[in-house]
Amino acid sequence: MSDESPLIRSLRAAVAAAPEDVPLRLHFTELLLAEGRHDEAVTQAAVALQHAPGDEAVRDLMVRAMQLPTVGAQPPAFDWASAEQEVSDVVGPRFAADPADAGDATEAPLTSDGSGDPADASAWDIDAPGEVRLADVGGMQEVKDRLEAAFLAPMRNPELRKLYGKSLRGGLLLYGPPGCGKTFIARAVAGELGAGFMSVSLSDILDMYIGTSEKNVHGIFEAARRQAPCVVFLDELDALGAKRSRTHHSGLRNVVNQLLTELDGINAAQNDGVFVLAATNVPWDVDLALRRPGRLDRTLLVLPPDAPAREAILRYHLRERPIESVDLGKIVKATEDFSGADLAHVCESAAEYALLDSARTGTVRMIGTKDFLNAAKQIRPSSESWFASARNVAMFANDGGMYDDLVAYLKKKRKL
Template sequence: MEGSPLIESLRKAVDAAPQDVPLRLHLAGLLLDAGCGAEAISHLGLVLAADPTCTEALDLMQRAVSGGGAIRPAAAAAACSPGPAAPAPQAQRAGEPDLEAFDWEAAARDLGEALPPMFLDGDDEQLTEPAFDVEAVSTVRLDDVGGMAEVKKRLEAAFLAPLRNPELRRLYGKSLKGGLLLYGPPGCGKTFIARAIAGELGAAFFSVTLADVLDMYIGQSERNLSEIFATARRHAPCVLFLDEVDAIGQRRSQLRSNSLRGTVNQLLSELDGVGAQNDGVFVLAATNAPWDVDVALRRPGRLDRTVLVLPPDQCAREAILRHHLKGRPVAKIDLAAAAKRTEGYSGADLAHVCETAAERALLDSAVSGTVRMIEMRDVEAALHEVRPSAGPWLESARNVALFANEAGAYDDLLDYLKKRKLL
């Protein structure tokens, strides 16, 4: 078949249609029959580069390397090549490996024994380590939280008292599973409260953010949520804190992406404890926008208890100022007067006031060359510079409390706005 018109026609056809795999394979088979192994291998290599699993190409390649289409000497190969004869191969250089004599199958076996398997069976019980980090027991206690008496009362009834009194819990049939939704302006201590609850219980604290859940690949976000709850169950009693839950559990009626809908559905399923019990897993969720949270997340058995975390009252503001000034050189600071002047300030705002006052005293000391204490004048200057940050949130919340207070869900927010004369 060497130099046959059929091979010449197929060569031209393959040049004209290089993507035609069956045509190229047919040509390779004829070339092997004609003894043109080198050219056949080049065509087979192109096919296998595009599709390594092509059975026909693999069979032909095996035939070529096993001798069924052995490469002919240069003179014979030149006779069946379409163009001028290829130059004779150079002699093997000193130190170079003999590729034809190399045992590729033995190398593949050795490599397969050295590398671990790339995939594991989904039922493998050896994967027991948590996929996410669980923090050690927090040292923060509820006593460290200034004010918020109503919030502490709700937390005590929901989880703390039943956990401390197991006999009473069994008597009254109180379950430790459940959820609590903390909402309010940013910077008012929702995350700090969650850490204090974990410290009060001597329980592990597991904080979950948006980045821990959402993934660009379809189905991976749901799998992340499943692993998060599985890790929490293994570490029970555990406080599972879902920060910015409105981003993870957004109203499905507002979602255009089916993947995000699946994430919300998975969260609902995990909160119900489908396939596993959530006993000992207390779910705390925090949000600045509870009106954006899917209504199904707030039904009984899920995040069924809601607590409004407001800017601290005067007593709490004084405690917060004292905490942030502790350990700094202070003198002649009237904390009661400062707390009275900071109505509407969040905990984060008060921390910023203390930081600004300390910064002012530091710069003054650096300029004068004489170290001085942080004084009331520094605090007053800081109060003129730092303004309350909760205003925009309260303005948005005002509209919700007035026009979207379904079934009295935001009555406590409405009472606060009336008290502050913001209605």
């Protein structure tokens, strides 16, 4: 912004240094309006509303920044579409991405010269150990406890591993309804282990040329072994490792065979430090060979967020929205069985109600509890269809107690 005046630059720096100073931000917003910077003035006024939602001066300034008419004024040709667009910049994008799903896909594998040779393990990007921990996962204490007991505790205690002859490796399958944070949990596990993280999906592996898909699978695991400790996260395992008896495409069958080879390779001592986590919404469609002992032999059911988790998710999605006197307890109660993605949708819909109401009346108002409750009434939990299918599996295909945790949950919810 080279065309800014020295005063604007100075005030911008002062506001950044004192973000909670509402009078200073209002003065800065007035100067922005004077220079015709209405978009930026709307943003600054919205932040001021967060800190002083009941301040009439702040609300009046927001109206002026948005160039909305005052109450009683009836301009003959007001551009409502333009006003909605300006407000949408303040309340965030219309469709928010789920944070438990953000960053799932990796880029297409390329070597340093751009040739994309799948045989080169250095072609695969591995994220450095992140700062996400299980403590960052809101609620879901039962899931955390099971992760700690069945997976993390043995990995954290080298003396106990040595005593019991357990090597530093493992495989875990996360399953459950879509949008419930399986990817986020996988990243949290990597953070707990201080391990790198590589997310792999079908598009990263499948190739039109014969033999290349298998080379891609091998390259992924080779990269993980070279940069151990590393978590290899196989997203949508039902697509990567579908039952070979139902797969007519030879390329997909070969991918499953190669996955089995690599998972068996984890039994070798030199492969310690490679942790394989996988996620699927339909574990009953995964090839049974992938779930045999020594491979993805441990499973964890990831259910829709419980009440503490729903509150944490709602707080996350509302952290930058202009809200006022929101009763989170009522919203949490009204959103039972909602997935994380459903909760994001509720927040988007509530913001949209307030946005359109402000545009129609010409008076900016905060998002309130009523907006969220109305949104929750209009949205059906996306997990319902999943549980309808899972119920049949739990009743008629629970061979060897594979889905005992699912059966217990359905009985608890009186759905079985």
